Amino acid sequence: MTTQPITRRTRRVLAGVGATALAVSLAGCGLDESSSVGNDVAGGGECGGLVATGDAIDPEGLTDVPVVVGSKDFDEQLVLGELTSQYLCLWGADNSTDLNTQGSTQARDKIIRGENDIMWEYTGTGWINYLGNEEPIFDPQEQYDAVKEADVENGVVWGPLSPFNNTYAFAVTEDFANENDVATHSDMAAYIDENPDSTVCVESEFANRPDGYPGFKQAYGITGGDEQSLGTGVVYTQTGNGNCDFGEIFTTDGRIAANNLVVLEDDEAFFPLYNGVPVTSVDYDEQNPEVLEALTPLAESLTTEVMQDLNTRISAEGQSPEQIASDYLVEAGFAEEG
Structure with a gap:
């Protein structure tokens, strides 16, 4: 699988990233705290045994930028959380995880309160559950644009749209x-x-x-x-x-x-589109706009077929989220074994 090259706009944003480390306190109810991927890229080491490769990642682009990655409490979310953490580590971020928060609203509240910085959300969930709309929009881009515009008022910023639809x-x-x-x-x-x-x-x-x-x-x-x-x-x-x-x-x-x-086919088109999107808080995005920018190549690589494959590895084959994330980053050309 090929990855999308980082844009010149992204390179300009990343060029201005400072190297000042901010203190991060990890919220304590995730099951996977012990598996948090520490970052020692700045010190010349590797992230979970991986080093960045290709044009999609700048290994110094997020040097010392703090990020706590959260997730909801089901398999796909655990994979996405671990994948995001390892990916941002390759960018040089000061990353950690607080995965497996029970319930969509509870996980979202951690983002709004600033306890977690990044998590994956779904456009249909945002539009129907959080924003209270009754009629979904059945065009992926239009649904995304509507959610993104409306949810800013709630303190949530929606990042790059991913093609996978987990409806x-x-x-x-x-x-x-x-x-x-x-x-x-x-x-x-x-x-x-x-x-x-x-x-x-x-x-x-x-x-x-x-x-x-x-x-x-x-x-x-x-x-x-x-x-x-x-x-x-x-x-x-x-x-x-x-x-x-x-x-x-x-x-x-x-x-x-x-x-x-x-x-079974949803022949009456009841269920909304649930495209995956990494989200953060307005405050975090204002302080670290380069993080959502950096996630664009990863988000664009995650098709429905890719997510079906990754979910099979965790749900049917019993592989760990850490191993699945590491393997995918290599398979997709974002990293190589150090």
């Missing part, structure tokens, strides 16, 4: 799909109408989100079904084992293939 859908086993001729969400609604005791498994947050199951049921006219709230990872295995007829999934999740699931 919601329901899935069934391949056997269930074939036996019951189910291929779309409308087919799912029709099946539940005929079989009101059919089991629909969702994770707890999705069960209460306006862009989650309550709105989905209204959009597709679902009134029956035995709704069960499970842990995110459990939904995949229970659906794959046949204990759930329908399971809520993320479309970039590696457990789809691992459990031989078939993703």
Whole structure:
């Protein structure tokens, strides 16, 4: 995979980065504090065994710039958090992580309060959940632009738009799909109408989100079904084992293939676009505008197919976020083993 060269504008911004270190206090509820990647690039060492390579990274571009990378509490977020931390380390940042914060709102609040500096958010989540809009925008760039413009008033700055779209859908086993001729969400609604005791498994947050199951049921006219709230990872295995007829999934999740699931088409286009974007606070961006600039090549490299692959490595193969991040940075041409 090739990376996008850094722009001349970015080089001008990065040229003005100072070398003054700021003190950072790491918020203490992340599971991965012990795996934080320390930066010793300025001292001639390496970041997690890697050194920067290619034109996309300036190893001195963020020298001593403090950054605490946060994340939510599911696999994709853990990979994105570790990937971002290691990537910024290659730029020379004074980086650390506070990953695995439970709940979207809690993770976002850490950014707003300045406890964490960077995390990955999703455009649909921002537009529907945080900004309170009911109608999504189905053009990725227009949805991003609308969220970015509106969320500044809440103290949040949205960085470079990534092409991967981690939206919601329901899935069934391949056997269930074939036996019951189910291929779309409308087919799912029709099946539940005929079989009101059919089991629909969702994770707890999705069960209460306006862009989650309550709105989905209204959009597709679902009134029956035995709704069960499970842990995110459990939904995949229970659906794959046949204990759930329908399971809520993320479309970039590696457990789809691992459990031989078939993703149903959202034929009424209910679910918003959930393109990934690194976000920060207005205060942090004003002090360190070069950080979001530096993240542009990484964000542009993360397609839906790439995220499906990275998520398979953590969710299905059991690899650690640290190893996945390190391997990807090498595969994508951002780094090489030192």
